Every structure is written in C-alpha cells, then in structure tokens.
Amino acid sequence: MAEFTRPELDALLRQAAEVAERAARAQQLIDAPRTPPRAPGAVSLGFIMLPPGAVAWPPRFYALLEIDGLPNSWGRIRQFLSAAGVISLLRERAKDAAPSILGRIFAGGRIEQARAAARDLQARLQDHSFQALDAEVARYLELAELADLLQSRGVRLQPGGPADHLLPAVRTAVEKTLGAPGSTFVSHDAEAQSRVLARARALAQDPHSEPALRREAERLLDALTAERADLLLRQLPVDALKTATNERLRFTGLETIGVSTVADVLATPTGRLTQVPGIGETTARRLRAAAETLRQEAVGTHSTGIGDTPTAAATALVRLLAQFDQLTALDEIQRARRRRLLAAAERIPAAGGVWDVLVGEGPEWNEFLDDIAWADIHPELLAPARPVSVSGDSWSDYLSRPAHYQALLSTLLDLQVEGGEDLAADILARIRALRLDQTHLRDLHLRGYQSFGARFALVQEKVILGDDMGLGKTVQALAAAAHLHASGQRRTLVVCPASVLRNWEREARRFTDLPVYRAHGPERGEAVRAWESEGGICLLTYDGARTTTLAAPDFVVVDEAHFIKNPATGRTRAVRALLDAARYALLLSGTPLENRVSEFATLVSFVAPELVSTGMSEMAAADFRKRIAPAYLRRNQADVLDELPERLDQTDWIDLTPADERHYAAAVEEGNFMAMRRAAMTTPGSVPAKLERIQEIVEEAAEAGRRVLIFTYFLEVLDRLEAALGARVVGRLSGQVAPATRQSLIDDLGSAPAGSVLLAQITAGGTGLNIQAASVVILVEPQVKPSIEAQAIARAHRMGQTSTVLVHRLIGDDTVDERMVEMLAGKAQLFDAYARPSESAQVDDAVDVTEGQLAEAIIRAERERLGFGA
Template sequence: MDRIRLRGLLRDADEIRSLAGRAVRLLDVVNGAAPVVDTTGAVHVDAADGGVDILPPHRWEWPADLYAWAAVRHHHPDFEGHVRDLVSVVVRVDGLREPAARAGSGILGRMFGLGRVDPTAESAATDLLLLLADTTTGWTVTTVREALDVARRAGELQRRSGVRLTTGPEGPPPYLVEAAQAAVRRGYGGDPGTIDFDRIDAAAFAGARAAVERVLRHPDSEPALRGEAEKELEALGRRRARQLMEQLPLDALKRVTDDRLRFTGLPGIGVTSVADVLDTPVDRLTSVNGIGTQTAQRMRAAARTLESEAIAQRTPHIGDEPCREAVALTRILARYERVDVLDEAERARRDRLIDLFRALPDVPPGGSYDLIVRGTGARELLLDDLRWAEAGPALLLPTSVTDPGPAAWEDYLARPAHYQALLADLLRLDTVTGEEPELLDTALIERIRELRLKRGLLRELHLRGYQSYGARFAVVQRRIILGDEMGLGKTVQAIAVAAHRAEEKTEADGSVGHTVVVCPASVVVNWSRELATFCELEVFVAHGPDKDVMAKAWRDRGGVLVCTYDGARNLALGSPDVLVVDEAHMIKNPRAKRTIACTALAAASDTVLLLTGTPLENRVDEFVNLVRVVRPDLVTRGMAELDAETFRKHIAPVYLRRNVEQVLDQLPERVDEMEWVALSDADENHYRRSVAAGSWMDMRRAAWLTPGGRSAKLDRLAEIVGDADTAGRRVLVFSFFLDVLDAIAGALDDRVVGVIDGSVSPEGRQELVDSFSRAPGGSVLLAQIHAGGQGLNIQAASVVVLAEPQVKPTQEDQAVARAHRMGQTGTVHVHRLIGADTVDERMLEILAGKRTVFDSFARTSDAAGVPDAVDISEPELARQIIAAERRRLGLDGSTEPEETTGDGGGD
C-alpha cells in the first residue's frame, strides 16, 4: 500500500477514535441523572392555595445540557447501543493502527529497490481498510454522527433562544418543552400533577407596572415612607451607638480582640471611653508611655468594631429622647397614619404588585414570561391583581398629606404604643409577641459582644433577646446589679449565668462549681422550682430543719444552694463561684447583719448578681451601697451628690435596667408568672385539717383562710401589690371564693377600690371599673372570677392575680382577657398563686392534659370560646385529688370522709 493511501486510512481511523470520544462524553450526559431545575431563583407570587413562579427570559438557570439530553433520548433512543458498537470498532482500530502505520513503500524504495515490504504491516493495513469500509461500521459511524449533530443543534437552540415551558408557533418542539417541564417538576420534588405551566405576554404586565412605578415615585406612598423611616432609624441607631460608646469603659475593647491592649496612662490624656478612642488620633494615643503605633491602631480597630456592631444591631424603638432623628421618625409615622387609606384586601394587592415589579425585570416589546403554576387559584390571583391595578391606577396612589412638624412628637408621647405599632406596621416587623426584642440603650452593649452563652446545662429555656443580653452582660462584667422592671425575667437571666459559669467550670476542672442564691423566704420555693425546671444543675434548698445537711451536700457535690438571708448569715458557704442575691434592695443598709453577711459573701465570690427592681427607693446613697457590694472600687467620695447623668455613666459598668416599654415593642404584651408559694406551718395545719375532712372547697381556699394568722399567699399578694405601687400599676385580683376576696380586702384595707361579685348589678360593676380607672397606682380591684371574668373591659389594670387554679382553664383565660386586650397600653403581668404541695399543684397536673387537648383539637373552633369546652367533671376531679392528697399526707385510713364539693364561699 502506498503512503498516500495509508495516510488517508490512518486519518479516517483517527477521526473515528475522536468521534467515539465525543460520543462517550455525550453518553455520560444522556445516561446521567435526569436534569433538575433549582426553582429558588424565580420571582415568586404566593397565594393561599399555591403560587406562581415567573421566569424572565434569559434570567433562569437551566441545566446547560437539558436540550441535548432530551434531543438525543428522543431521536436516538438506542444511542447507548450505537456508542457501544462504535467503541468496539475503535478497540479493533487501536489494535491495527500501529502496525498498519509501518506499511507501504516510499518513492526511493521504488526507484532504487531499497527496503523490503513488511508483510505484518501490510496485512494490518489491509485489515484496517476492510474494517473501515465495512457497511456495518459505516452505518454505526453515520448514526453516531447524526446523534452528535442533533445534540449540537439542540444545545445551540437552548443557548440562542433559552428554554421554554410552553409550546407555540415559534417555540421549540414539544419533546423539548416536555423535558423542561419534567426538570421543573423534579426541582419541586412534589407530585408532578400539582404543577402546571403557562406563558404570558409582557404587555399584560405593562399597565400594572406603570401604576406601581407611579406609586414608588410618590413621596407619601408607603414604600417612600418606609424608606424614609429606615433612613431615620439608621441615623438614630448611629446616634445611640455613639452614646453607647461614650458610656463604654476602655475594658470593653478587650472583648472584641485577642490582642493584649494596655490602657494605663490613657485617662491622663482624657481618654476614658470607647468614644474617646474613636475621637483621638493615633499620634495622640502613642504619646502615652507604653502605647506604640501598632497598639494604638489595634485599639482604634477594636473601637470601630464595637461601634459598627452597635449600629448593625439597631432596633425599631423610638425612645424618649427628642433628638432630631426620633422626632423625624414620629413625623413620618404621623404621615403614614393618614395616607394609608386602602382596605386590607387592596393593600395586600398593592403590596404583592410592588414586590412583584421590584423583583421582575422588564422585557422588550413582544417578549413574554413563562409561568410555573402551583395550585388552582394562584394564576387567577396574579391576573386579577394585574387587571385591578390597570383598571384603577389612581387607587394605588396615596393622597398627599401635610407634615405635622414637631407636634408629632407630643402626639407620640401621648400615644407611644400607637406610634410603636405604626412603626412595626410600616417596617413589616413581626413584633406582635415581642419574643425577640432588641434594645438601643445602655443594655445593648452586651448584644454587640461576641460572647455566646453556654447552654449545655439549660433545658427548655428560651431567652428573649434582652434576657440573653442581660445574662451576657453579667458573664462579661462578672459583678453587676440587674435592676430590670418586675416581670422581665431576672430569675431566668440569673439561671442562665449560673449554667454558663458551671459549664465553664466543668471544662476547666471537671466540676460544676458552686452557686448560691440568697432570697427572701417567700420565694425560696419559686427559686427551687425555676432552677429545677430550666437547669440541669442539682438544687439544694437550705431552708428549714435540714438546712445544714443540705448545705453540706452542696459543698460536697456542687450545684446550686438556695437559702434565705438568715442562711447567708448562719451557713458555712465558703467562696461560691456564683452568688445571686434576689430582692437585693433588702441589703441597702450597710449596718444590717444580712447586708454584712451578703457583702462578705460577695467579696468571696467570682461572679455576683444583685437582683432588684427597686435599687433606689428613697435616697441615692442606698443605691451607692448596692454598688459598694459588687464593685467597691467604683464608689467615690461624694458619689451620692453627683448629677443624674454623671451618676448613670459612672455606674454603667455594673448596672443594667430595662423597663417593659423598652424591651417589649408591641403592646399589649402579656407576661405570665407561676408563683409557687410555700405554706407556713399554720397554713399547712389548716390545709391538713381540710384534707382530713374531705372538703374539696375548703382545700382549694385553705391557703388563704388560715385561722388566727396571716397566710403565705396573702403575704405574697401584698408583695405583688407593693411592687405594683412602686411601678404605678393597678392590680386586678380574681378568686372563685367570696370569703377569700373578703380576707384579701381586710388585709389590703384602703388599697381595695371594691369587690365585684354576683350580687353587684351590671351598672354597679361598671361604676367600680370606672373608679378603679381613676385610682392611683397600687390600687386593687377584687372580683369573683365568674362575675368579673366576663363582659368587662378593665384595661386600667396591668397586673392580674389569679388566687387559685380554676376547674375550667378557659375561665382563667377569659378573666385575664379583661385586662389583656386591645386598648391596653401597658404590659399585663399575670401572677398565678400556687400553693406548693397542695390541691393547687394537683389541679395543675391534671388540667394540663386537658388544656393540651383543647389547644390541639379545639383552639381554632368557634365553640372553643365557650368556657365549658374544656370542662371536666368537678366531682370526679375532686375525688381524685382528695384521694391523692390523703395518701400523700398519710390520712388514707380504712374510712374516708365523704367528699364535699359545695362552694362554701361563692355567691
């Protein structure tokens, strides 16, 4: 074979090898996983029963080989077999090509007779020629080339025109549309039958788009006002962040950097706060001995980090400082209140269209959009919205309003809850529950720090934002006064601190360390139960005859010891890792024995929390005395005579207080507290006699009606009323029993405005409510729960006390709803007084299951609002509880007194 023919033969063999390589790569695509489309990038329009995803042309991320995959599978279903045949040919070609390349004689060999013919090479060349000339080989090669060409043309179509989901005159073949639809369905992962496809011309959107663009350009439209509000909030956040930096001591810089920073000498040049570091040039900082350029730069970088994090943590809170930004914000909200004239349905339409056209790019005239339709009514809702906007574009435009000017600030001060609700509505914030509130006052500093609370020893404890903040503030500062207003959860913040420190101790040496809680005797039970509920640490109650035994066990095993102020004086408590002093205003007198004991204990402790909602009751020096307990180094001569602003800045490192209005943005808010009350000896004796008598009603009210003495429940109620008086709040007390209310009225005397019971006429009830509304803080209105718990609006009360559990839990809910309802401007604190180890506790255990069933199956039912919806048989409930209590108290003899279930004190 001559060389020219041989070269042609070898070239044909190489082309077949190349063809086989491309075919194998295409086969990997064809046999690979079916294409799947990620649908998250579409423009979504949601409806109640589904939604519509709109796909702008050339903006959708389709699998690059979608059309090629579909075209080959459609036109060449046996492509895999053809590729296999071609690979077999290539294997034979590879065996023949190398020896065949040596065949043939050149021109010199023919002229001079040089060289000899290689029979093996010539034979290989002949076989290769015959293989490539074979009709089967030729058919296989042609078929594979056609498949590759089909894939190429399909790929070019996808790149040129994009993927279509619907058929049409200018659209791709149906099999390509079907492949695209299948890829979308696989992307949703649901039942393919629930997804349909459509296509809409861009002209259908034109009228609505123009109307929305006019709204967006209007200065008094909701989007424009939202933009203004966000701008002012950002500016307000910067102002407050700056104020925080002015209050932060230099030590705060250490918490945002691993670098060792030195501050010695900085006060000498007037640098005492983080703000001073931000304002002082590097060359000024380096003038201090020991601070070089690198240290100064790191110091300023840490300060900028604190400031930027404070700014980033801005909250929708207007505050009480009439600065430029806050006043501007109230003016925006006053305008917003007057321009929003659409009803809820129209507003929802407008908002959907605004969101749509902000996300949906326009297309050239004649263009169109593919639609992925999920559900039955979503497409119709979209088209209806478009027609609505096009038919009445003026309806979307707000009326122009006049800026109220500075008068808006006065209106805000008169109606703060209303303005806060306007702000939440304008910014579309979920502030109804207030579960995740944020702060922009001095308490915010801990939220900008990188500390993460260790939660390994906590259980079922969800800390609100401000509570997490307070706990982290205590962990970082180690010795603080937590002065939160009542009802904000000082107890759970302290528990979180104790758990964090215990986990740190475990990581360090394998122990859990020692925590001490010192509190009044009336709340020992509450502390022990809260700790047992929310914390894995072992709890020891050192109160009563076994207090020394419990204290020794605590010293040996570690955990949390709960004791009274007397216990702090008399027990050997050593050097606790964490000390919590509850109701710490009780140690404001430095000469009192309990103050001396707690001060010594605090000096021996690593972490100290003084909890009090009233750190300052009469004189500033009382507050100074509390500061002296935790940080004596902060107490200076003449401190009590400082002006308020200077005093606050001075104690900022140790004092943290939040008011309800600061941390609960959306009013009304409801804070529920389960108050476990330990019965006195006299209470227990009276309760035991009631159980022995088998009197259900006497058992339920025994904790209130102890003969010859004042009950523990009455003492706790007096404390609640006293706290309410300090905070300027009014108290609403509910009981089932009239004689319980009589006993409370006698104990509280002139604080009580009146008693609502079944004998009071509707007119008389309203007169009492009106008198209560005019009464000063600390006033009390008493009501039988079945008389005052329905039909009355008692928003003047922001503290509700339930004297005992009710057989019908919904009756409690209805009673609380007298105060916790629209029109309430303050947070409603609900106190449930539960006698520890009494019928109260047994009732909660049994009725909890009934309430759970009610919540699960009947909460959305109209009938669920009826009190009897969760009623159970009271005689059966009484029988179960009387029997259980008799067994617990060792009273279950051979004869059992007959149960008495009469009310014994009702109407």
C-alpha cells in the same frame, strides 16, 4: 532688509506649526471636563468595598491630576496658549515671505508684509523666555501623555506602581466621591469571601433554611394580624363607626338586614345597605368608608404576640416555630455572624480577585474579616438546612410554654434588643464577644436581651440587674450560673425571700441540669454540705443566709435585693459577707433606681464600691444612672416590647409555711374540696405564704407604676386580702355589688396611684367589664373552669390596654392547686379535651370539666398523699 530663502522660511513655519500643535494639545488639557470619578459598583457596609471595575474613572483623570501637582502649571499653560495664538497668526501671514519669481511680479506689497511677519515670528520663536515656556509646556504634555498611558492600564488605589506619586490625589477624589473622608485604603483578597458568600447565597435560597422560615413567619404574622382585625371588627357594634368619621351617619334599621357590627358593614354591598329606609347611596358609601378606616387601623396594630386563640395563622406560625426550634443550634455569636454574612451576601457581588476597601474608624471591617475567616474554617455555619418534620400537637406544646415560642419568634425575626446604651464601648465589645456556654441549660431559648443580661453579669462580675418586672431576671441569673458551672465555677448560691424559694427551685430544675439544693428547713445543713461538695445551685432564704455557715460561693444571686437596702441589719451584713467572698455576684431588683437613688447607692456599694462617692445619692437620677452604668443594667418593657408577647404569664410556686400546711391538712382530712382550695389563704393566726407573695407583687407593681387586679373565687379570701392590703385597695367586686356600682369602682382604679388594687370575685368580675387600668393580674388559686380564668385575664388584656399585661398564677406546692394544674393541663386522660383545640372553642364551657369529677379525683389523691386513707 534681509530676505528669507525658501528653506529658511519652511523651517521657520515648521517650528511655528510644532508650537501650534503643542498649543492644541494644551488646549485639550484646559478643556478636559473636571468630572469626579463615579463608583456605581461600590458596596457600603460600615466600610466601602470596591470590587474590580467598581469605579468609573473620567477621561484624562490621571493627566489632570499630574498637571495639578505642578506649581503654577495651569497659569503657565494659559500664558503659553496666549503666546502660541500670536505665533499661529504670524505663521499664516509669513507664508508668502519667500515667493517665486512670478510671485515677486504679482505679489506687490504683500511680500513686505509677509517678510515683516516672518521676522516677527522668528524673533518670538527665538525669544529665550518663550523658548523656556515652550519647553515647560512640552514637558507638561509629555507627563500628561504618560499619565494617559498609565490610566489606560488601570487606576490604582494601592501603592506599588509608576503612578504612586498620584496616589494621595486619587484617594482624595475617591473619598470625596464616596463621602468617606479620612478613610484607610486596604487591599483585600476576595477569594475566601467569594467562597463564603456563595454558600450564604445558597442558604438564603434554601426553602428549609432560616431565612425562608423568617419570610414565612413574617407572612403568617401579617395573616394573624388580619385575623385579629377581623375578629375585632366582628366585636365592634356599628355605633363604633362614629369614631371614624365626622359625617353624621344613620344606623337605624340596619339590624333589619342583619347588619349589627362593623364587619357586617364591610361585608354588605352598598346596594343592600340602601334598602334600609332612610339610608341613601351617599350614607351607604360613608358607612363603608368609615368601616374601612377602622379596618385599616386594626390591621395597622401589628404585634408579634402569638396569643391564645388557635386560628389558622396562629397554629401555622407555632408549627413553623417548632420546626425552627429543631434547626436553631447556634449560639448568639454564631447567629450574629450568620446574620451579618447573609446580609452581606445580598449586597456584595460574586467576584474574586483583589478588591480595594475604604475602612473607617468603626469595628465593622475587622468584624467582617473575622466573620469570613470563621465561616471559611467552619462551613457548618452556612451549611444547607436539613428538612425537619414536627410531630405531635405543637399548639398544646405552645400553650404549655408560650414564653419559649415567643423567644423563638423573637430570634427568628431578629428582634434582638439588648439595652445597655449607657455602657462604655469597650465593655459593650467584651459583652458581645463573650460566647455564653449553654451546655447546662435545657428547654430555654434566651431572648436577645436576656442573653445580653447574662453576659453583662459575667463580664462585669458583680452587678445589679434591675429589669422591669416580667422580663425574666431569674432565667438570666440561671444562664449566668450555667455558664460559670461549665467553666469550673461550680458553686452558685441564691439568696431569696422564703415566698419565692419554691419558684426558684422549680425554675432551676426546669431550665438547667445542675444539681439544686434547697437549704431550708430541718435538712438545711445536709443540703449545704452536699452543695459544698458537689457544686450546683444552693437556695437559701435571707434568714438562712444570716444563720448558716457556708463555704465561699463562686457566684451569689440575691433576689429581691431591696431586702438588703439597710446596711445596719443582720441579714444585710450576712449577705454582704457572701458577696465579698464570691468572685461573681448578681443582685436582682425590679425597683427603678429613680424611685430610691439613696438605696441604690447602697446596693452599688456592695458590688462596685469604686463607683460610689460621697454625695452621689443626691445626684439627679439620669446622672446617677450614667455613673453606675458599669454595674447596673435595666431594661423597661418599652425597651424590648417587640420581643415580648402581649401577655406575660408567670406561675408562682408557693412553698406553704408550717402553719399553712397544718391548716391545709385539716381541710384534706375533712374531705372539703372548697376548704382545701382556700386553705392556703385563710391560715388563722399567721401570714399565709400566698399572701406574703401577693404583697410582694403589689409592692413591685407600685414601684413599676402599675395597678393590680386580684381574682379569687372565695369571699373569705377577699376579706383576708382587703384586711392585709389596707389602703391600697380601691374597692372589691363581688356578687353582692350592684352592676351600676361596679363601673364606678373600675373608674376609681383608673385614677388611683400606682400600686392600687382592685379585688374581684372571679365569678362576678371576670366577665363583662373592661379594666384596662390594671396591667398586673393575680389569680390567687386555679379555677375549676379554665375558661373563667381566661375571661378574667381578658378584663385587663384587651383592646385599649397600652401595657404588657403580667399574669401571676399562684400555685401552692403540693396542694390541691398543683393537682388541679396537672389535671387541667390535659395530661390526665380524663381531661385531655382541655388541651385540644376545639371546634367549639368559642363556647366557654367547651373545654371545662365538671367540678364533681375534679373534686372527687383530687380529694382522693390528697388524702392518700397525706396518709388519711380513702
């Protein structure tokens, strides 16, 4: 039997030791934990940004990926480890296979065992299959060591390095970690981003900046909510506590310690309450707990409406908004950019260098890059805010134009609800990308949904705007007209009922600097020729559209578009011809399409005939709406509720008919103040313009699912309204109606169908009643005492009202109405107390003027204007 020399055995053992060493390294690979990468530094913004060092890579990540990529690699390694385990055992036994002389003497039979082990070891090491396996594993180990070296230099997510073959696996692991499968990996140089976001962070900390104003506005709104809650609790009697608890409570005797309201209960210590006979400590605690429940409910009723009470929080909020009005010079696209950049600056770390980004299918990444590039080129977008001061009485300014301030608050708080959810993505993208040119707008801060509506009309060119009543369809049309004028489309034609012609004229002159031509009456032809020559806004009635020859307009606005629902009428054919001649057209209608699908199909055919098909008028309303979405936009009050005040006030300027004017002039000549005030509603032998407008408002209310409350001072006007509105009237409240009967009439209104009307003499129905069933209030004429108007509106606009209240004030143009508005607005020195917040504001007559003073001044002014002399 062959013997091993010492050198031969040593060589054999060294070879076996090398196998054992490779086996140990292979076992380390097998034992390496399979933990996924972590990404605590990742920033998700609709795309995922990975700044340098954002990902924590597990040890041997590259090595494991490398071996994973080789076929049957782990199976071969395990096979090698099994063979190597036998070799290691044989190596230990073979150590004595070449003993010294003394070893031979004393070893005995162990030598033969060692020599047998050495021979077995030698055979295994020389086996070709094992040698191939050993060589294969050695190559795996070399690849793993190289992968470790590459990982020590940084794991890459972009190509261009020696580990590119691992890139797909690395990216897959990252996608799985971040939950972003199917992402596109891009490399991003963050230098410009770092500059822009540094400016954004500085702006966010600027005490004069918009973010700072937003934070303060939110604080003031919370304070305003608390003030309103306190006011409500001071109005609630203690009996109201019954609604807040199931416990039986005792209230008798509380008045003896001055407790009569819920607010009193909260302000009175438990020990004081227990001084009332019959109220022990348990009952006192229950009373206070119930009062606290009501307080929490009141505070939880959060509103963005500023209201009409000059509390500390309300006046501070208005003053802050006046400051914001001086700062806000950005259009909607710029404002959206800045808002996104400020949000990004809060989350993206301040670091430059090259970043990795995982981009999905959405537009957010390209939008972000565009925002960064824009802001880098236009540093004024994130320039430090300049300190501004507000001079004058901002509260009076707010009272004169509350919608402007509510729109400012909506913008500041970023309550930009748009609507248009049924629109296709490409149309939405084009609408949002359009910059509305506001060069020719003035004193108009558009709300988010209003800007969207104007841009919808411009992008789609011919559309129907069907917003709920009170949401500002007129200003959206004017904004679109101003944009077109700035772009060279200078002829805007407005076709509307005669009853709102004067209102359009005033709105157009107030909110734009465009020339406005009133093509009505004997000077109609001259107005049309001037409009055709100079451009601007031409106002025309439906009858005027039928009888007037016009040059082709660039933009046609059709107000109360249901007037052209019948294709067979002459006025419909005339308006249709104008629509066909214009490139842009906007039909305005507050009638929900669900009410008259067939009529809407006709209107749609005027602006987008390609959307109309045979039988579509029989479609379900939801399917119909989706079909016509490219040409029809409607937002209900619920859609934009956060952007609206609790009450929407609208002044309807009424252009008197010739018969109205003659009847009014007779009252002026007579010098009868009361006859002058009611003249515009009592014209004999014809329908007064005011009455025609009231009928239109009632019809709109019916379509919108609302009920109407109409106030007038005069019984004669109540008679005229009752006769004209007929079956819509559920009752009339006047001094002649017994108090017990009044509530039954109010109950009747609550159960009456939409469009129902409750008539009320303002001195009888303006106080002491809750009429929340009505959400449209019409004031037929202005009142001598403004507090009476406020009390009347408060009948519907109060706790328990679930709808935004629409208030229409009807003002006859160039009449006693207009003179009263001017004098009672605080602009005449005699009555300036009306506009000033008063210490005695809770006293109804504190800001009223005497009727004698007012009547004398107005009669004198009107007689002079109409040429009757003193």
